[in-house]
Each structure stands twice: as C-alpha cells, then as structure tokens.
Amino acid sequence: MLSDYAPLLLLLALAAAFVVGNLVISEVLGRPKPGVGKKTVYECGMPIRGTARARFSVHYYLLALLFILFDVEAAFLLPWAAHAEELGKAGLVAMGGFAVVLVVGLLYVMRKKALEWDR
Amino acid sequence: MNLLREELSWITPELCLTLFACVALLVDLFVQKGRESVMVGFFSLMGLLATAFFLYRQYGVTPPAQPVFGCMVVDPFSTLFKLFAVGALAFVVLFTMLSRQTRPDGYGEFYFILLCAGLGAFFLASTYNLLLMYLGLELLSIASYILAGYAKGNRRSGEAAMKYVIFGAVASGVMLYGFTLLYGMTGSIDLTVIGPKLRDQFALDHGTIPISVATGLCLAGFAYKISAAPFHFWTPDVYEGAPTPVTTFLAVASKGAGFAALLRFLQAGFIPDRTLGGPEAMMGYSDKLGTLVAVLAALTMTLGNLAALGQTNLKRMLAYSSIAHAGYVLMGVATMNREGFSSVLFYLVVYYFMNLGAFGVVMYYANTTGDEQIDDLKGLGWRSPLVAITMVAFLVALVGLPPTAGFIGKWFLFTAAVKKGFLWLAVVAGINSAISLFYYFRVARAMWLRPEEEAKYATVHASPAFAALLLVLAVGTVWFGVGFDSLLRYCDYSQNLLR
C-alpha cells in the first residue's frame, strides 16, 4: 500500500537532486567574477534609487487595502453581468444583496474619513 | 426566483443576523455622539431576539436533506447550537452595555464584529461542507482576533490579539491542509460524500495512514478552537488580555461552536452507521480515534487543572478552568456514540450558564475595582452578598457538586465514558474534579472567609440590571441541577446526528 507512494518519493528525490546538483556543479565548474552589477540588489532590471527602508504614509496601506477590498467585487460582479439575462430576477436580487453589503461597508469607510488623504 | 426564496428561507436566522449587524454598524455612524453605546447595543439585542425567533420557528421543522444548494444543514443539532450562540451573544452584549472596560468610542464596530463572530459560529455549526466550515471558522476566528485586541492601548490586550492571530493562523492552516488531504482522497468537500467514500476505502483495507494524517491535521484545528491540549497555549494569555465580555464570548460561544463542528465532522466521516454496519476496519478506526480523543481529554483536563492551581489572576484562573472543562467535554466526544454526544450537548448548555455567570462576576469585580486578583476579592462577600452568593453557585457548579447543573452535566459525561469502557478516564476526571475544588474555592475563600474589615474595596452595589442577569444565570445553574429532565430530553432530541 505504501508502495503506491513510491513515485512521489522518487519525484521528491529527483527534485532535490536537481537543486543540489546544480548548486554543486556551478560551485565546482564556475569561477567567481564579482562586479558592481552583480553585487547590487536585483529589481526587475531597473537601477536602484534610494533605500528600501523608506517610510510610506500609513494611509497608503489603508487605501491599498480598501482598493483591493472593493476591487475584488468585480470578480463577482463580472460573471454575473455576463449571464445576467439567464439568471434573471433571482440573480439580480442575489447580487443586489451582495452590493448592499458592500455599500454599507463603503458608507462606513467614508463616514470614518478613511478615504481622505489629508485630515 | 422561487427557488432562491425557498432555499434562502432556510437561512433566515443567518440573514437576519447579517441584516442587524449592518444595521448596528449604520446606527453607529449616524446616531449622535455619546448615545451610540445604548442605541447600538439595543439594536444588536433586537437582532439577536429576531434571530432567536426565527431559530425557534425552525426548530423541529424537517427541512430537505441539505438546503441552500447543499451547503447548509438545518437540523435540531445545529439549531440548538445556534440558540446557544445567540443566548451567549445576548449576554455578552448586555455585559458590554453594562461594562465600562471597553473603549468609550467605537461601540458600533464592537457589536458589529461580535455579531459577525456569531454568524461565523452559525455557519460552523450547521454545515457538512468543509469549505463552508472553514469559512465559518475563519469568520469566527478573525472576528475574535479583532475583539481580543479591542482594548486599544492596553498592552496585554494587544499581546492577546497578536498571540491569538499567530496561533489561529497556524492552526487553521493545518486544518485546511487536513481538509485538502480529505478532498484529495475522496474528491469531495461534502462530508456526507466523504463519509461513504472513506467507508469504501476502509473496505479496501489499504491501511489507515493517509486517513490518519488527514484526521490528525483536522483534529488539530478543532482542538485549537476548543482549546484542548496540546493546542491550548493561547488560551490563558488571550483570556486574560482580552476585554472581559470578549473573554466570555470566547469561552462560551466560540468553544461551543468548535465542539459543534467537531461532533459533526466526526459523525459524518468517522463513525460507521451501526445500523448499516460499516466495514470492520472502520469500526476499529473509530474506536482508535475515540481512544485518542480520550487520551487528549485526560491530558487536557489534567493540564488545565494543574495550571489553574497556581493562578492568582481570576481571569487567568478561569481560562485554565475552561481548558479543564474542554477536557471534561471531550470525554463525551471520546465515546463516539449517541449517548456520549448527547452528554456533550447537555454539558455545553450547563457550561453556558455557569461560565457566563462566573465571567459576569469577574466583570462586575473588574468594573468596580479595576482589579482582577483573586486575593483582592477578600471581604467581597460581606460587601456585595448577592454577587458573591451567585458566584458561589457558579463555582459549585464548575466543581461539579450537586445540587447544581454542573453535577448533572458531569454525571452524564461520566456515565457515557464508563459505559464505553473508559473507566480509567472517569477516575481521572473524578480526581481532577476534586483538585479543581481547591482553586475554585480559593475564590469563595477570599470572598467569604476573610472578614469584612480586610476588604480592599468599598462596596459598589451591582446595578439592578446586572444583578438580575447574574440571578438569572444562577437560577439556571441551580434549576438545571434539580429539574433537568426537560433539558435532558431536549438535548437528546437535538442529538440527531447519530441514531
């Protein structure tokens, strides 16, 4: 019964061997040639500006979170929009309920002045 | 449209709770400052009342096997737990309204989150769908994290929330992993499908290692929620640090919902239908699982009790005591049979009364003095006799002495365990009960055995509303120790999972 899992084990071993093997090979065959470009932090190929420890305003995070929160609703609204006619009234009611909850949330956010950058 | 209406009608309590949660939030936004505490609390209570009404109407009605597109189960079992949660929430809301410990601002959010946590408990208790179960658990947990840290600016409250989040995240992650393994093995997230599939696997007799791994991971998640050893480490810190009404919620409603999900999980997946007669291997596995739970139970109650012995902080002591009580309740779970599960329900109802009461007294004490030390309670009995007398009733029930409900609850747990053959467990539980007397009665000793002259704090009379709440709970605690036949029948009826 345990032998059913043998291929899995084999895969695990192969994967490990691949990683370790490559590391060992590059260590053995390669010669270290450090340069300025190689020593810098890699960031999408762009030259680095400033330090990574710069501080952002906390509002930034708040806004980002809120953005994601309300952005995700599109993921639910779009499929419904694509099939709105077939789903009919039931779909409308269901999505309406969903939207109402979101609106309550939006109201809350606005009332708490979370969307205002300066306060 | 009709289909939708019909399906949704089975979750009217949940819809009602959601609606009132939103209302509570809006009321907080638009009511004039200073009055929101009363108003929001009032609306929350109204919502709970309405929810209870819908639950009451649902009780005893036979729904389709699994309404709401197969996601939910509406049965007496889930209704009992939902009523349980609503009742606990109502007391927590009332305690909060009468408490000065929570922040003066931000009442709306507090009640809103509380009601959302209740909603999570609702879903946790009434589904066979692993995904929905997990969502319910997360809704309940995330709401609890926020609530635990609600006393903003209080270091201990912050610490509590942080610890809770980290423990909770790990535990629910582990549990989710268990769920995925089950899904991988059976191809379904519905426990009613998983059960028969597992039965088939047992019949093939491939061994139990993969199933054991999956079950173990899932059990870890449940054990965390009910704070059973060895996943109990968060409990004392969180209980102590969180605002007292929140602690009450965690100790009663959250734990109850955890037990509901655990029972449903075990029933659907791991207990062979005795009438159909499962494969031999499954019977054996079910008993083995029961023995594992029995060992956990013994471990939990012993650890909880021994740790409680040394506590000086009342809330922390009650936290350890709640761990010990999780151990007692697990005794009933370990039997893996109808009688044991029924005794679990009975004990949870009893536990509801005595623990709400005990935490209520803690809140009264902390409110009037800002102190939570047991020794500083001295002389309280002479100063506030009513509160102290009710506290003695709760303590006696927590020890498990007649004529209180605590004794009857333990009686049925003991009976179920002994009947299943766990005589050793009953003896361990008995010794633990005797040990628990020592620390519970340190409270009684401080309140009554020290003379009034030693009292550290002047009298602050409990407000009539608060005294009435405590009295209701105390009367319930004693009443169910004397006239418990209706409750017994009710629990037995609600225990519809196992025939």
Place this chain on the structure above:
Amino acid sequence: MIANHLLTWITFIPLLGMLAILLAPATQKALIRGLAVVATAIPLGLSLYLWLTWGAVNGGSAQLQYVERVPWIQAGNFLVQYFVGVDGLSMPLVALTCLLMFIGVFASWNIERGMKGYFALLLLLEVGINGTFVSLDIFLFYVFWEVMLLPMYFLIGIWGGPRKEYAAIKFFLYTLAGSVLMLVAIVALYLITGTFAIASYTEGGQNMPGLLELARTKQITGANLVAGGVLMGVSFQDWMFWFFFIAFAIKVPIFPFHTWLPDAHVEAPTPISVILAGILLKLGGYGMFRIGFPIAPESFEKFRTLLAVLGTINIVYGAYVAMGQTDFKKLVAYSSVSHMGYVLLGAAAMTDWGVKGAVLQMFNHGTSSAMLFLIVGVIYDRAHHRELNGFGGLVTQMPYYGGLTTLGFFAALGLPGLAGFISEALTLLGSFKTYPTLTVISCLGVVMTAAFLLFAFQRVFQGPLNPKYAKLPDISGREVFCQAPFAFLCVLFGVLPTLILDILNPAVKQFLLLFPA
C-alpha cells in the same frame, strides 16, 4: 397530609426556614433567631411523633415506614426517584439530627457576625443531613450527601478559629475525594443494574428489585460492564466495596483517613463541632450499613477481618492520641475517633449483638459527644482558651458545670448505668465471638478512654483553683438547656436501653439477612 408526607416535611421545613431567613432583613436579629428556632423545632416535633408512634405503626416489623416515592427525573430509561423512607436504622438518627439541630440553634445564640448567613447555612445543613438519612434512591442520597459539604465548609471557614481556612478546605477536600470515588461507583452500579433505587418497590403490581436486593441475589457482578467482572485483576465487587468504603470511612473517620477531623473540630465553632461529632460522623457509619456493606456482601465477607483490625486501630489509636492532648477540644475530637471505632468493629463482627451495639453506639456517641463539645464550648466562651493545663479547681467555682461535666465524661467513658456502656458492652460482647483477640485489644481502649477523660477532669476541675478564673460565672440557663436533653438521653438509654433496642432489633435482623450466612 402531614402524616402522609412526614419525612418530606421533616427534611424540607428547614429549607423553607432558610429561605425565610434569607428574605428577612439582616438587622432583625431576633426575628432571624426566632425563624431558626421555629424551622428546627417543627422537624424536632415531627421526629418525636415519628419515634413515639413507631411501635404502634409498624408493630415491630423491619419494613420501611413512611415511604414516599415519586419520579423526580424521568427521561427515557433514566429514572431518578424521590424515594424516601425510614426503618429502625435511620429513624433514631433522623430524630437525633432534629434534636441536635434544635440545640445547635440555641448553642449559636452568641453568634453575632453574619448571623443571617450562619443560620441559613445551618438550616441548609439540616436539609442535607436528614435528606441523606431518609433517601432510598442512591442518586438522591448522593445529592443530599454533597449538599452537606458546602454549608459545612462555610460554617467552619467563616465562623471558625484561627486556622479555619486550612481546616475548612481540608474537610472539604477529604470528603470530596471520597465522594468522587462513591460517584464513580454509583455510575457503574447504574450502568450494571439500570436502577437507582436502594430498596425494592412495587410499580404497577410488578416488583422492582432495588440495589440491595440485586446484590443479595448476586446479580451485581459487573460482567456486563467489564469483561468477566474483573478489572485489573480485582473483582468488580471489590472495587465497588472499596470505593464506597473509602467514601464512608473518610466521613466516620476511620484510620488512616481521620486526619481532617481534629483540625475541623478544633477550628469549628462550638455548635458546629457538636453537629459534626454528633451527626456528620454517623453519616459515614450509616452509609456503610445502608449501602457500603450490603452492596458488596461477598467482598465484605472477604475483607471484614481487615475492617475489624481498622476498627480496633481506631479505638486504641484514637484513645492513645487523646491521652497526649493538652487542647481540651482536640482531646474530645480524638475521643470521637476512638468511639467511632466501635461502630466498625461491631459491624465487622457480623453478629446480632455486634451490629446492634454498633448501631446503638452511633446514636449514643451522638448524644455523649455532643455533650462533651458543649462542655468544651462553655469553658472556651468564658476563658477564651482550651489549654487543659491552664485550668484547675473549677469545680468549686462552677459546681453545676462540674456536675454536668462529670455526667458527660462518665457517659463517654462507658460507665454502667449510662448509655455509652450499653453500646460498648454490646459491641465488645458481639465481636468477641468472631474476633476474640481484637476484642481484647479493644478493651484496652476502654481503659485508656477512662484514663484520658478522668485525667482531663482532674486537670480542669480539681486541684487548686487557678486565681485567673476565680470569678468565672457558672453555667448559664441557656447552656444547661442545651445540655439537658443529651444528659437526659444518656441516662435514659443507660437505664432503659430497651426503649431504643426494640426499634433497632428488627432493623438489625433485616440487615443481617442481606448477607449470605
């Protein structure tokens, strides 16, 4: 109506009294005392009626009397009944309880602090004690048994002496540890037999055998609970026996479970010591006779020699330790340990005389030890200490007190003509047949008891008068009133023991029938 529910009234009138006291304003001290007197006087009156009409009602039969049986909790197969009744074994103890409680209220006249709570707890205690004596349902028995603990804890803990907290929790923990074992045994019994009834009864013309009947006919083997009725190499019945025995032995208290008793006695206020020695200890003995022994007759047969040895140890060891005490109250406490040893010895002997003596000893010790503790209370109230060596020559200063003390001491040491003699003599005569050696050793205890009591008397009352106490007032009318009933009973049952033996006889015969010959 009262006659039909006599036992219910006796048991629950104190509860009504307790509620009344709780509702009374704390400042109305006279009202509270009055309520307490009334709430204990009515049960006393009813129990007197019970005693005086006993022969007329049952014509000397051993049947249970004044039986009441109604379902209490009924759900499926789970049936707990409110099943009460008395026979010759329990009736005298019920009467003794009522008397002691009534006297206890008067002995508590000086309690000022928190007196409302005090009397409420005292009455709750009476409910627990009487309820335990009359219960014929083992669940009910257990509930009442535990109800006693709480009031006792607070009565010792709040109104006790300097080490009251230690004594109170020690008492509570010891008793609870014992009762937890009893609880496990009760659970197992229920699972085996499906019934809680101790005595048999008829339901719808059908005979429902009680636990004792089932035990007598060897139907409690435990085979349906644990395989073969053997658990870890020990037979199920033996487990049952020891669980019950330890629970009751702690209460009696039997060596080596006796260590809570001196602490509890020394720290408890006088009236509570009186009740503790007078009745609470009897509950242990009563439990053995009612449940502990007959529920496991074969195990009892197997172990009774060991029990007799324990009884002998109690008698001799208790008396020996009492000799070394200089605290008056501790001395009396250890004398209780010694006297309760007779109960176990007589029961273990299993002869008609031995058992009769043991049961009678419970009653007689109830009166004589109550008197002794009241005597200690009198001197403690005046001198505020109990150091035996600190007194001397008091008989000239307090002649009436000295006289009553003489009577109490002689009753306790078993002087012929007083009650203690009858029961001790019966016990020893009865046990001599079975255990001659142990009986001879136990007789040493009688001598030692006489020695320590007379020595104590000498130190307190004789010799030169301690000048510190030259102005002590003699015993007051209230104190005489408290002691008089016990003195009267000591003399009465010493001169006319048949008055009580006639009641015990049929019950003891019935008890012996529960065991295989």
